[in-house]
Amino acid sequence: MWRWPPTCNRFDGAWPKAYHALCMGSQRSTIARRGVFSAKVLENNQLCLDHYQLVLQLEAFPPCRAGQFVTVRCGQVEPIQAPREIQWQAGQLPELYGPELTGRQPLLRRPFSLAGRRDVGGKVELEIIHHVIGVGTAFLAEARRGDEIELLGPLGNGFDILPTGRAVVVGGGVGIPPMLYLAQQLTEAGKQVVAFAGARTRAVLPLTIGSAQPPSTAGWPGMCTAEFAARATPTVVATDDGSLGVAGFVSQALEQWLDREQPATDDLAVYACGPAPMMRAIATIALGRGYRCQVALERHMGCGLGTCQSCVVKVKSGDPADGGARPSVSAHPTGNAAQLTGNSVQPAWQYKLACKDGPVFDAADLVW
Amino acid sequence: MVDLRVNLAGVEMANPLLTASGTCGYADEYADLLDLRALGAFTTKSITLASRIGNEYPRVVETRAGMLNAIGLANIGLDRFVADKAPLLEKLGIPVFVNVAGVTVEDYVAVASRLEQVEAVRGIELNISCPNVKAGGIQFGTDPVQVCKVVSAVRNVCRKNVLIVKLSPNVTDIAVTARAAVEAGAQILSMINTFTAMAIDIETRKPILANNTGGLSGPAIRPIAVQMVHRVYSQVAKAAGVPIIGMGGIQFAHDAIEFLLAGASAVAVGTALFVDPGGVLAIKDGIAEYLTRHGHSRVSDIVGTLELNGRA
Numbered sequence: 199m200w201r202w203p204p205t206c207n208r209f210d211g212a213w214p215k216a217y218h219a220l221c222m223g224s225q226r227s228t229i230a231r232r233g234v235f236s237a238k239v240l241e242n243n244q245l246c247l248d249h250y251q252l253v254l255q256l257e258a259f260p261p262c263r264a265g266q267f268v269t270v271r272c273g274q275v276e277p278i279q280a281p282r283e284i285q286w287q288a289g290q291l292p293e294l295y296g297p298e299l300t301g302r303q304p305l306l307r308r309p310f311s312l313a314g315r316r317d318v319g320g321k322v323e324l325e326i327i328h329h330v331i332g333v334g335t336a337f338l339a340e341a342r343r344g345d346e347i348e349l350l351g352p353l354g355n356g357f358d359i360l361p362t363g364r365a366v367v368v369g370g371g372v373g374i375p376p377m378l379y380l381a382q383q384l385t386e387a388g389k390q391v392v393a394f395a396g397a398r399t400r401a402v403l404p405l406t407i408g409s410a411q412p413p414s415t416a417g418w419p420g421m422c423t424a425e426f427a428a429r430a431t432p433t434v435v436a437t438d439d440g441s442l443g444v445a446g447f448v449s450q451a452l453e454q455w456l457d458r459e460q461p462a463t464d465d466l467a468v469y470a471c472g473p474a475p476m477m478r479a480i481a482t483i484a485l486g487r488g489y490r491c492q493v494a495l496e497r498h499m500g501c502g503l504g505t506c507q508s509c510v511v512k513v514k515s516g517d518p519a520d521g522g523a524r525p526s527v528s529a530h531p532t533g534n535a536a537q538l539t540g541n542s543v544q545p546a547w548q549y550k551l552a553c554k555d556g557p558v559f560d561a562a563d564l565v566w
Numbered sequence: 567m568v569d570l571r572v573n574l575a576g577v578e579m580a581n582p583l584l585t586a587s588g589t590c591g592y593a594d595e596y597a598d599l600l601d602l603r604a605l606g607a608f609t610t611k612s613i614t615l616a617s618r619i620g621n622e623y624p625r626v627v628e629t630r631a632g633m634l635n636a637i638g639l640a641n642i643g644l645d646r647f648v649a650d651k652a653p654l655l656e657k658l659g660i661p662v663f664v665n666v667a668g669v670t671v672e673d674y675v676a677v678a679s680r681l682e683q684v685e686a687v688r689g690i691e692l693n694i695s696c697p698n699v700k701a702g703g704i705q706f707g708t709d710p711v712q713v714c715k716v717v718s719a720v721r722n723v724c725r726k727n728v729l730i731v732k733l734s735p736n737v738t739d740i741a742v743t744a745r746a747a748v749e750a751g752a753q754i755l756s757m758i759n760t761f762t763a764m765a766i767d768i769e770t771r772k773p774i775l776a777n778n779t780g781g782l783s784g785p786a787i788r789p790i791a792v793q794m795v796h797r798v799y800s801q802v803a804k805a806a807g808v809p810i811i812g813m814g815g816i817q818f819a820h821d822a823i824e825f826l827l828a829g830a831s832a833v834a835v836g837t838a839l840f841v842d843p844g845g846v847l848a849i850k851d852g853i854a855e856y857l858t859r860h861g862h863s864r865v866s867d868i869v870g871t872l873e874l875n876g877r878a
């Protein structure tokens with residue numbers, strides 16, 4: 199099992215200075231550098247029933263930060279070679295060619311959040327944790343040490359490290375991976391961090407539970423998961439069915455903790471990633487109590503590059519969009535024209551793109 | 567040494583590879599991942615007179631060997647295109663075609679007239695897969711009478727710009743609409759746009775896309791697109807001397823060569839740009855390699871050289 203960092207419990211702060219400045223700066227801008235990279239699989243670990251952790255090694259990778267993502271080509275997509283002779287011998291089947299014929303190939307790239315990064319020996323190690331739900335993630339689950347995987351990234355905007363003394367990171371299910379990376383960067387920035395990790399049931403929680411200190415059923419943070427402990431982050435675990443830690447939603451565990459701790463509004467920032475209802479609940483709790491809150495959203499993406507306009511997120515209007523189109527008054531009635539709907543007057547919100555303007559958004563800006 | 571240059575209705579291109587509308591934005595989105603100057607020409611996302619926010623989410627869904635999209639022509643609108651994007655396109659150094667969409671003939675004409683004054687633009691591509699609100703919402707591109715109306719109206723205002731008409735495949739006989747377009751003055755045909763399609767979530771019994779239907783693109787449609795290009799080439803375009811830009815599921819050189827053999831003079835890549843933005847340039851090399859291997863020196867040598875099997 200891979201550990202962060204491999205040998206010690208506390209991260210030793212060996213991030214390159216320039217990288218640190220780039221990633222920790224509160225200036226919010228898309229980091230311009232991105233590209234297509236070939237990554238070698240160092241490890242592929244099954245974390246729980248249906249979550250796998252990939253540790254990838256790259257010769258180089260641009261500076262990145264928690265909340266950013268990469269898109270992965272989940273398949274051996276080999277170009278059809280110049281038409282070759284069909285080898286046909288009596289008693290043998292002819293060799294067919296064409297990617298269409300070789301089984302279901304994922305077509306589009308699959309987006310995954312970065313779950314961690316380590317710069318070691320002049321190379322970069324990236325971590326991805328994924329939930330097997332379909333053809334692309336099933337492909338990744340079968341990756342073996344030494345396999346080559348093609349990444350495009352880093353994409354999107356990561357989390358801002360807000361100027362508070364304390365931070366709470368909340369991850370639900372497959373929203374946990376970016377929170378591991380964020381916990382890393384927050385502790386690095388000297389914040390006092392507490393993690394909240396939620397899952398439906400123990401079997402699908404993508405974290406390693408230590409036997410020495412089991413998660414508290416009363417919601418007290420502890421070094422109960424190997425992954426967050428390796429990032430010096432005490433953790434509260436909640437499961438919907440009560441099979442581990444607090445019984446109930448992770449949002450309830452957070453609320454309980456806030457009631458107990460009563461952090462000052464300017465001293466705590468809340469960061470979340472997970473299923474939409476969870477993030478909404480977290481945002482309601484955090485904003486309702488006056489805390490700043492950032493959430494990382496998931497959207498079905500065509501390109502991940504700000505081109506296809508498929509990953510739209512409704513954001514309250516105010517500042518003009520620099521990216522996608524703004525709502526505007528239609529020049530024409532749209533009638534029943536199915537393809538031309540969507541041109542209504544909606545001054546209250548505008549669309550932003552999750553892949554370019556997000557996936558991290560200020561919760562207060564979102565139209566849920 | 568093979569010569570990849572092609573001439574489409576007077577537009578000189580260094581090679582026959584273009585971007586398909588809507589899959590490469592307005593060029594700046596991909597600049598760092600794909601050397602656009604290495605393309606033969608660039609086609610923009612559809613532009614409409616007024617900006618459009620497009621459809622509700624979800625707008626895309628992947629299907630086997632393809633994807634459905636119902637973006638709803640979300641775009642920045644003509645004014646912002648001219649102000650913000652045209653200056654960038656001017657620096658591109660390759661011919662730029664602007665894809666134009668609208669819901670009335672007047673829309674198309676207004677956009678086309680304005681684009682006559684934009685230096686960076688070399689041609690306009692009419693996206694006629696839009697419903698005509700004045701004709702009761704029937705798609706321009708599915709009715710030869712509507713095709714004729716919109717194409718001839720736009721042709722009247724095109725002086726500098728070459729007129730490309732992008733055909734919709736959602737018709738019984740694409741040669742009919744192709745003929746209407748050519749007779750009304752189309753100088754280039756581009757084909758095909760996406761197939762109207764639907765994907766259903768069987769648990770909720772609802773379509774996956776918010777718009778219910780979307781356009782199917784990607785490798786899944788390639789064989790149909792190839793057939794349509796061949797049909798239009800042999801029945802309309804060849805005799806009329808109108809070049810075809812073939813598209814639909816092109817991912818590799820092999821795919822592009824199929825289109826060329828079927829009768830396309832140039833090819834466009836769409837969905838494949840999402841998968842491998844920089845990699846599409848390998849298609850050029852593959853075409854050059856094929857020409858060399860078959861003893862040809864120019865792309866035009868193989869256009870439409872498909873040899874049909876004799877039929878009983």
Ligand SMILES: Cc1cc2nc3c(=O)[nH]c(=O)nc-3n(C[C@H](O)[C@H](O)[C@H](O)COP(=O)(O)OP(=O)(O)OC[C@H]3O[C@@H](n4cnc5c(N)ncnc54)[C@H](O)[C@@H]3O)c2cc1C
Pocket residue numbers: 267304306307308309310311312326327328329330331332333334335336372375376495496497498499557627628
């Ligand atoms: C910014 C971002 C970060 C993500 N980070 C992670 C992560 O760290 N770990 C993880 O396990 N998953 C993550 N996801 C979700 C992940 O992209 C999907 O689970 C994955 O694409 C599924 O692919 P598949 O082929 O296995 O599933 P299929 O269902 O076969 O996929 C079919 C299509 O739907 C898309 N799709 C399916 N589910 C989702 C989804 N939830 N979100 C977006 N697209 C989807 C696929 O990309 C594909 O195009 C993230 C999504 C986004 C947008």
Ligand SMILES: Cc1cc2nc3c(=O)[nH]c(=O)nc-3n(C[C@H](O)[C@H](O)[C@H](O)COP(=O)(O)O)c2cc1C
Pocket residue numbers: 500506586587588589611612635637639665693732758759760782783784785787813814815816834835836837838
């Ligand atoms: C996300 C997406 C957006 C598109 N937007 C447009 C558009 O705005 N105008 C247009 O004429 N065609 C549009 N198309 C159609 C493509 O230009 C092309 O005709 C079609 O996708 C077939 O080619 P492909 O299989 O290589 O993608 C779009 C296609 C996709 C996938």
Ligand code: FES
Pocket residue numbers: 498499500501502503504505506507508509551552553554
């Ligand atoms: S995924 Fe294409 S614009 Fe965001």
